[in-house]
Amino acid sequence: MYLADSRTAPATTAGNRGPRSRRAAAVPGTVLALGAVSLITDVSSEMVTAVLPLYLVAGLGLSPLGFGLLDGLYNGVGALVRLVGGRLADRGEGGHKTVAAVGYGLSALCKPLLLVAHSLPLIGAVLAADRTGKGLRTAPRDAMISLACEPAGRGRAFGVHRAMDTAGALLGPLLAFLVLRAAAEGYDAVFVVSGCAAALGVLVLLLFVPGRRTDSADSRHRRHPADRVPLRELLRRPGVRRLTCCAMLLGLTTVSDSFLYLTLQRRLNLPESWFPLLPLGTAGTFLLLAVPLGAVADRFGRRRLFLCGHLALLGAYALLVAPLGGSSALACLVLALHGCFYASTDGVLAAATADAVPRAVRGSGLAVVQTGQATARFVCSIAFGAAWTVWGERTALGAAAAGLFVSAALSALLLRPSPTDVTPESAR
Incomplete structure (x- = not known):
């Protein structure tokens, strides 16, 4: 991996930038x-x-x-x-x-x-x-x-x-x-x-x-008053609107990490003193996969990888719901899928949103999508806690898995490419 300091690298055009330079600018x-x-x-x-x-x-x-x-x-x-x-x-x-x-x-x-x-x-x-x-x-x-x-x-x-x-x-x-x-x-x-x-x-x-x-391709152009988009206009952009809807749909069925770890701890009959180590499994997988999956998103599509990440989460739910005996292999697989979910969605969603938002309102566009996702996850935490209390953890997680499957299917339809989407080139 080649690293370039954006404060000192000279501006170049896309036409004269070779493969090595494009890699450096990444x-x-x-x-x-x-x-x-x-x-x-x-x-x-x-x-x-x-x-x-x-x-x-x-x-x-x-x-x-x-x-x-x-x-x-x-x-x-x-x-x-x-x-x-x-x-x-x-x-x-x-x-x-x-x-x-x-x-x-x-x-x-x-x-x-x-x-x-x-x-x-x-x-x-x-x-x-x-x-x-x-x-x-x-x-x-x-x-x-x-x-x-x-x-x-x-x-x-x-x-x-x-x-x-x-x-x-x-x-x-x-x-x-x-x-x-x-x-x-x-x-x-x-x-x-x-x-x-x-x-x-x-x-x-x-x-x-x-x-x-800095002097990236997004910022080598002077601002123009027409680039300033009112906040209410952002959601009228098809790309932003669909990303926000999908982030909220999927967020409504994304169970809080704490509940997932607690479910895993109960399945394994893990001593309470070992409970704080469970998040380290997710974080370790996230750390290993964040960079390679980011590169995969650049090549094969950020929205596509974002959806695939939620399928990894669905797999973690299925393993916890399935009538399998508790074992260290089950724990490792669940935590690996959980970390893969974060590596495939966290930064990837931000990159996909940046593709759909003009540079002059980039912060606002990212905030719109992130706020929708965070609010939906907050609602999910409250609903899942109530469902756990009434039905028990396995039934509640099964319902969340069914909801995630439906949400992923609807999101796949919403995120299909459209000629009206704003691309990075048209957003400059």
């Missing part, structure tokens, strides 16, 4: 810098996520109902502010970096505040602020990635970024485990180290990510 320096920011920030976030349930329930004596409310708040708030972040980022040159920096900075400030928040309202406010920061930064960050690379290499670029991000997700729980074992005031030490890591991530963003758009 992963510019801006993407690597943003990947480093995400890696460091994910170490910080996952340190807190790994210990938060135990800290709240065992340390502060919070009831399961109280924790459920906080968990819903933690996962739902970010979806509500993504549109704001995307829209603000599209205003003016350098707006993407500014809004992303505010989002990363807000999350960094929240980590040490957990040291002094000891009641449900205060902890809820801190978690809501943290998720607000994540919601603000996600669309601008993905817009910077899409604008820094050639359209033909977006899948690879997003794959590299998501691989670096997932490396942080692997390191965070391990670091939290080591800090808890080494420090006398374990939880406080985790929050302090997490805050320092988050601050380092903001510093890397400010120092190493260019504030202005």
Whole structure:
């Protein structure tokens, strides 16, 4: 893999760019810098996520109902502010970096505040602020990635970024485990180290990510007033509308990771002390497959791979529902399929959305699709929790699998290529 720093590489035209140069432009320096920011920030976030349930329930004596409310708040708030972040980022040159920096900075400030928040309202406010920061930064960050690379290499670029991000997700729980074992005031030490890591991530963003758009094929053209599209007009674009509908359809049947891990733990009769290791299986597979599947998406179609990723998730559901005995092989296969699902959908959806959205409103377009998906997944979590309570985990997961099959079939019809879709070339 050849890497090119987008701040120093000379602009070239598509006509005189050879195969080696096209490969180099696939992963510019801006993407690597943003990947480093995400890696460091994910170490910080996952340190807190790994210990938060135990800290709240065992340390502060919070009831399961109280924790459920906080968990819903933690996962739902970010979806509500993504549109704001995307829209603000599209205003003016350098707006993407500014809004992303505010989002990363807000999350960094929240980590040490957990040291002094000891009641449900205060902890809820801190978690809501943290998720607000994540919601603000996600669309601008993905817009910077899409604008820094050639359209033909977006899948690879997003794959590299998501691989670096997932490396942080692997390191965070391990670091939290080591800090808890080494420090006398374990939880406080985790929050302090997490805050320092988050601050380092903001510093890397400010120092190493260019504030202005780079000279990729998307940004070598001057902005024109006609490129500014009102937010309501975005959903009238067939490509954006269909992607949003599919993301929501599939999101409504995408069971929360926590429920999937809990179902697997019960199938295997796994000791509770081993439960925190299950997400590492998903993250490890995601890390290994993110870059190669991003390249596959560039070559064979991003929308097609996005749908195939949900078929991998359907396979994981089927294995958990099937009357198979619990074994380590079952666990490995389920976690591998789960990681393949994320590697085939997370960055791939962002790359596919960038194909359908003009550069001047790239942040807004990404936010529209991501908000629809996140909101649908939040609804699914609530519905699946209720179904689990009434029917039991296996019946509830079987219903989710049937819904996912239907959603995938409908999405395959919606995502068929259309002459009215906006391509990267026409979006310039």
